[in-house]
Amino acid sequence: MGVESVEAVARLGAERVDHRFKGLPPDADGLTVAELAAQRRNLFTGGFTTPVLALSAERLEHNLALMETYAERHGLAFAPHGKTSMAPELFRRQIERGAWGITLAVPHQARVAREFGIERIFLANEVVDRAALRWVAGELAADPAFRFVCYVDSVRGVELMDAALSESGPAARPVDVVVELGAGEGARTGVRTEAECAAVADAVARVGTLRLVGVAGYEGEVPDADPERVGAWLRRLTALAVDFDKAGRFAGLEEVIVSAGGSAWFDAVAEVFAELPELSVPVVKLLRSGAYVSHDAGHYRRITPFNRVPEEGALEPAFRLWAQVVSRPSPGQAFANAGKRDAAYDLDLPSVEVVRDAGTGALRDADGVTVTGLSDQHAWLRTEEGAELEVGDWVGLGLSHPCTSFDKWKLVPVVEGEGEGTVTGYVRTFF
Numbered sequence: 001m002g003v004e005s006v007e008a009v010a011r012l013g014a015e016r017v018d019h020r021f022k023g024l025p026p027d028a029d030g031l032t033v034a035e036l037a038a039q040r041r042n043l044f045t046g047g048f049t050t051p052v053l054a055l056s057a058e059r060l061e062h063n064l065a066l067m068e069t070y071a072e073r074h075g076l077a078f079a080p081h082g083k084t085s086m087a088p089e090l091f092r093r094q095i096e097r098g099a100w101g102i103t104l105a106v107p108h109q110a111r112v113a114r115e116f117g118i119e120r121i122f123l124a125n126e127v128v129d130r131a132a133l134r135w136v137a138g139e140l141a142a143d144p145a146f147r148f149v150c151y152v153d154s155v156r157g158v159e160l161m162d163a164a165l166s167e168s169g170p171a172a173r174p175v176d177v178v179v180e181l182g183a184g185e186g187a188r189t190g191v192r193t194e195a196e197c198a199a200v201a202d203a204v205a206r207v208g209t210l211r212l213v214g215v216a217g218y219e220g221e222v223p224d225a226d227p228e229r230v231g232a233w234l235r236r237l238t239a240l241a242v243d244f245d246k247a248g249r250f251a252g253l254e255e256v257i258v259s260a261g262g263s264a265w266f267d268a269v270a271e272v273f274a275e276l277p278e279l280s281v282p283v284v285k286l287l288r289s290g291a292y293v294s295h296d297a298g299h300y301r302r303i304t305p306f307n308r309v310p311e312e313g314a315l316e317p318a319f320r321l322w323a324q325v326v327s328r329p330s331p332g333q334a335f336a337n338a339g340k341r342d343a344a345y346d347l348d349l350p351s352v353e354v355v356r357d358a359g360t361g362a363l364r365d366a367d368g369v370t371v372t373g374l375s376d377q378h379a380w381l382r383t384e385e386g387a388e389l390e391v392g393d394w395v396g397l398g399l400s401h402p403c404t405s406f407d408k409w410k411l412v413p414v415v416e417g418e419g420e421g422t423v424t425g426y427v428r429t430f431f
Contacts, residue, residue, distance in 0.1 A: 009092045012088065013033045016032060017036055023052030037424065042421050043322070043415050044356060046423065052322050055427060063293055064094065067292050070270075080292070081290025083103075085429060086406065087429045087430075088113075088428070090427060091116065106123075110123055120148075122286065126151045137165055137172075141172040149257060150176075153200065157200075161175070179201055179244075181194075183221035184221070184222055186223050201249055213253060214241065214259065218260065231268050237272075241279065242276075245279040250281055256282070262288070264300075293318075293402070296402050297351055297398025298347060322356075322397070324336060324393065334383050336395050336397075339379060341408065346401055349371045350371050351397065352369040354395070366395065369389055
């Protein structure tokens with residue numbers, strides 16, 4: 001990121017703290033985010049209200065460093081999926097950690113990234129929105145350093161893109177596109193057969209507004225995914241790149257992009273991409289995993305590739321949602337003041353990881369305490385016989401699915417030390 005983009009991220013610190021940001025101390029209203037961060041308040045005793053989501057500074061740094069090392073070790077370029085966090089401060093740190101660029105999913109997200117100076121955007125979707133395409137063309141014309149790549153997955157899509165981009169006359173630069181190979185019948189988007197991929201590539205070649213620069217797809221949509229099926233699909237993707245190259249479709253390019261990689265199978269991507277033979281031009285083997293930045297305590301903890309290759313390291317759950325016990329109506333039941341409006345629940349319910357004693361501030365394991373359901377603003381807790389839990393205690397909840405955790409919080413405290421809870425900064429999100 002250039003100086004201007006770093007300054008744009010730094011300007012987030014000038015935003016005023018007020019009622020828009022839940023969980024923050026009421027007595028901080030009117031302070032800037034930077035001023036509040038400089039106070040290094042304690043999450044538990046510094047006036048924060050529950051529920052409040054926190055990111056571990058140490059675990060966040062660990063995850064950023066681990067994936068940087070992993071990509072380097074396997075010869076991969078890395079464009080982490082920014083839709084996970086939609087946090088420019090985290091984009092900046094990912095770029096500083098060697099990321100090629102940022103992957104995004106829809107034009108609004110690309111606009112956020114551009115506002116904060118991201119110079120390379122891989123949009124993992126076909127864009128047929130006329131207004132969005134005109135905006136992309138304007139960004140390309142205004143900034144020669146800006147690189148934008150998106151999917152195409154149909155001849156019709158190519159025609160719509162060309163029509164929208166042609167409305168304003170000849171473009172300064174064509175929009176770079178990659179043909180998306182679908183992961184199979186019943187999968188999400190993408191061209192289903194190699195013959196259809198060739199037809200889409202031919203359609204791109206017929207227009208002057210687009211430029212074919214590679215192939216891509218998402219192995220996470222492979223039906224009944226297992227290592228064999230995922231590997232077979234990835235080899236279809238690399239074979240498509242080889243075939244396109246032999247057919248001269250990449251003639252005149254400085255580099256070709258071959259891209260895949262969610263958060264469940266990046267080990268398979270690394271293995272198969274390593275087998276890709278040399279093409280007539282250099283290849284950018286672009287990995288796009290995004291959930292790693294915060295990881296989680298449920299779904300991604302179970303499916304992370306590091307479970308299969310533990311010698312490569314391990315990601316750490318960086319989120320913790322803190323709530324307070326507000327009701328203990330019976331020995332077997334309690335309620336905490338965090339619910340669907342605060343916690344991700346689309347993949348798994350939150351898990352109670354620790355309890356902070358309301359009287360002493362001591363942390364203890366949450367033995368015998370389980371989340372059984374969520375209302376809008378309450379977590380239903382089952383408490384087994386002997387479970388220590390009182391009204392006023394803080395419960396630290398582990399969350400499952402980073403994407404739907406970030407998008408419930410506009411300003412997330414970053415804390416150092418699990419027990420101490422010193423807030424050293426804030427992460428602003430833009431969903």
